[in-house]
Amino acid sequence: MSSWLRQHWQTFGLTLARLARNPLATLLNVTVIGVALALPLGGYMLLQNLGSVTRQVTGNPQVSLFLAADAGKADIAALEARLKQISGLRAVRFISREQALEGLKRSENMADVIATLQTNPLPDAFVLETGGGAAELERLERELKALPKVAHVQLDSAWVKRLETLIKLGRTTVLILATLLASGLVAVTFNTIRLQILTQKDEIEVSKLIGATDAFIRRPFFHLGLILGALGGLAALAIVYLCRFILNQSILELAQLYGSGFRLGFFGVSDCLALLAFAAFLGWLGAYMSVSRHLADIEPR
Amino acid sequence: MISFSQVRKSYRGGHEALAELSFSIESGELVFITGRSGAGKSTLLKLIPAIERPTSGTVLVNGQNIGSMRRPAIPYLRRNLGLIFQDQKLLYDRSVFDNVMLPLAFTGHAHKDAARRARAALDKVGLLAREKANPITLSGGEQQRLCIARAVVNRPSILLADEPTASLDSASAAEVMEMFRSFNQVGVTVLIATHDDALVQRLNPRVLALKQGRLAS
Numbered sequence: 001m002s003s004w005l006r007q008h009w010q011t012f013g014l015t016l017a018r019l020a021r022n023p024l025a026t027l028l029n030v031t032v033i034g035v036a037l038a039l040p041l042g043g044y045m046l047l048q049n050l051g052s053v054t055r056q057v058t059g060n061p062q063v064s065l066f067l068a069a070d071a072g073k074a075d076i077a078a079l080e081a082r083l084k085q086i087s088g089l090r091a092v093r094f095i096s097r098e099q100a101l102e103g104l105k106r107s108e109n110m111a112d113v114i115a116t117l118q119t120n121p122l123p124d125a126f127v128l129e130t131g132g133g134a135a136e137l138e139r140l141e142r143e144l145k146a147l148p149k150v151a152h153v154q155l156d157s158a159w160v161k162r163l164e165t166l167i168k169l170g171r172t173t174v175l176i177l178a179t180l181l182a183s184g185l186v187a188v189t190f191n192t193i194r195l196q197i198l199t200q201k202d203e204i205e206v207s208k209l210i211g212a213t214d215a216f217i218r219r220p221f222f223h224l225g226l227i228l229g230a231l232g233g234l235a236a237l238a239i240v241y242l243c244r245f246i247l248n249q250s251i252l253e254l255a256q257l258y259g260s261g262f263r264l265g266f267f268g269v270s271d272c273l274a275l276l277a278f279a280a281f282l283g284w285l286g287a288y289m290s291v292s293r294h295l296a297d298i299e300p301r
Numbered sequence: 302m303i304s305f306s307q308v309r310k311s312y313r314g315g316h317e318a319l320a321e322l323s324f325s326i327e328s329g330e331l332v333f334i335t336g337r338s339g340a341g342k343s344t345l346l347k348l349i350p351a352i353e354r355p356t357s358g359t360v361l362v363n364g365q366n367i368g369s370m371r372r373p374a375i376p377y378l379r380r381n382l383g384l385i386f387q388d389q390k391l392l393y394d395r396s397v398f399d400n401v402m403l404p405l406a407f408t409g410h411a412h413k414d415a416a417r418r419a420r421a422a423l424d425k426v427g428l429l430a431r432e433k434a435n436p437i438t439l440s441g442g443e444q445q446r447l448c449i450a451r452a453v454v455n456r457p458s459i460l461l462a463d464e465p466t467a468s469l470d471s472a473s474a475a476e477v478m479e480m481f482r483s484f485n486q487v488g489v490t491v492l493i494a495t496h497d498d499a500l501v502q503r504l505n506p507r508v509l510a511l512k513q514g515r516l517a518s
Binding site: 003006007010202203205206207208209210211212213214216300301 | 350352373376377378379380382384386390392394403404406407408409411412451455
């Protein structure tokens with residue numbers, strides 16, 4: 001076991017040294033992988049931020065419940081009791097038709113119009129604060145419409161659904177982009193490893209002749225793929241971080257105009273580590289495919 | 302230790318390199334394989350480390366049947382053999398020392414132990430002073446000695462050499478032959494393919510003379 005670990009450790013060191021000996025080629029490879037990964041990663045970051053903004057804005061979507069004109073005091077009290085039992089409602093506020101009319105009178109444009117009215121045309125209403133997303137709101141709407149003496153249910157946040165759909169579309173786009181570019185990454189490492197195998201053809205042949213196992217010969221190429229993938233992932237994170245930094249300069253100015261302190265957030269440590277692991281895995285996969293395909297061709301004669 | 306019985310080897314296209322070849326070599330022997338180019342010397346040597354497999358017949362090396370040996374077992378067979386190739390197969394991207402270190406990389410030796418063994422092997426062939434040099438800067442005789450050092454660093458029980466003196470002047474050739482003899486004297490079985498009859502006669506060893514893939518004598 002310790003000998004196995006030592007061999008891996010030695011191979012790892014030798015692979016790093018080999019990469020360091022060709023800094024330009026290494027840099028180019030890492031840049032290609034980094035840029036390829038940075039595109040979906042950047043999209044993902046923007047979506048995450050957009051998601052958190054929507055949650056803030058639509059944290060408490062309101063639902064207005066207008067009562068039938070013939071609803072009496074007893075009906076209202078009964079309804080209020082029913083509403084308080086419904087799950088998913090954070091606050092229930094009653095606005096009587098008189099209160100509503102008073103409110104309208106206070107707003108400048110409406111005062112004149114109100115003054116000409118003989119009777120109060122407004123219905124009694126409940127304003128409900130909810131906490132759920134679009135699906136939750138829809139369920140609530142059906143439930144509320146079924147209540148007695150309810151004339152109309154007004155969701156003042158139909159646009160929440162539109163925004164959520166839009167974000168979903170964005171997610172799908174990023175997923176497609178990520179899949180495409182991940183295959184690109186595998187192809188890049190595949191080719192890099194192929195070239196490396198060709199460069200080391202003599203060494204591989206001699207090693208086979210003097211008793212190296214296939215596992216031993218493959219090992220450095222797996223390490224190479226893994227390291228290239230991980231370095232590429234690191235480059236992608238750096239690129240996205242830099243872009244975020246630049247974007248935030250402009251976003252801050254814009255946000256200040258709206259009196260908001262909004263800035264783009266970055267990924268957490270676990271997200272970063274997951275990305276590095278994923279990139280390393282893709283590098284390994286490319287190496288694995290390349291080694292399986294090309295190493296058997298080098299058989300001593 | 303090595304035994305061929307009724308071995309036939311034909312290549313694709315119908316060329317028959319060996320035909321009905323039978324002989325056996327005991328542990329500790331020094332054997333020369335002679336014959337003109339194309340007589341099958343190289344093919345014979347390639348059958349022992351399973352670089353080639355026999356078309357029919359049986360090749361036994363240390364009791365293992367080469368013809369039926371599975372691929373994953375081959376590296377372990379080769380580690381017990383010291384191979385010296387006609388085209389040397391030295392690596393010119395690394396030092397003399399690192400060339401000798403190569404066979405020790407996958408046998409699980411600690412680096413210190415491996416380095417000690419490599420220097421001992423280089424010392425035996427008189428190249429210790431050149432350990433940092435690139436093999437390309439060595440003379441023909443020195444390169445051949447480097448090949449020998451790489452072949453013996455794992456202390457194999459069998460040494461196989463294909464035309465080890467072909468490109469050497471007579472003084473260097475004699476030196477190299479003397480080395481093979483000294484390895485043989487400490488118990489290593491040595492097989493050398495050569496077309497240099499003068500060299501063979503001087504040592505007076507056992508000779509397997511090949512002619513068109515068969516034993517001539």
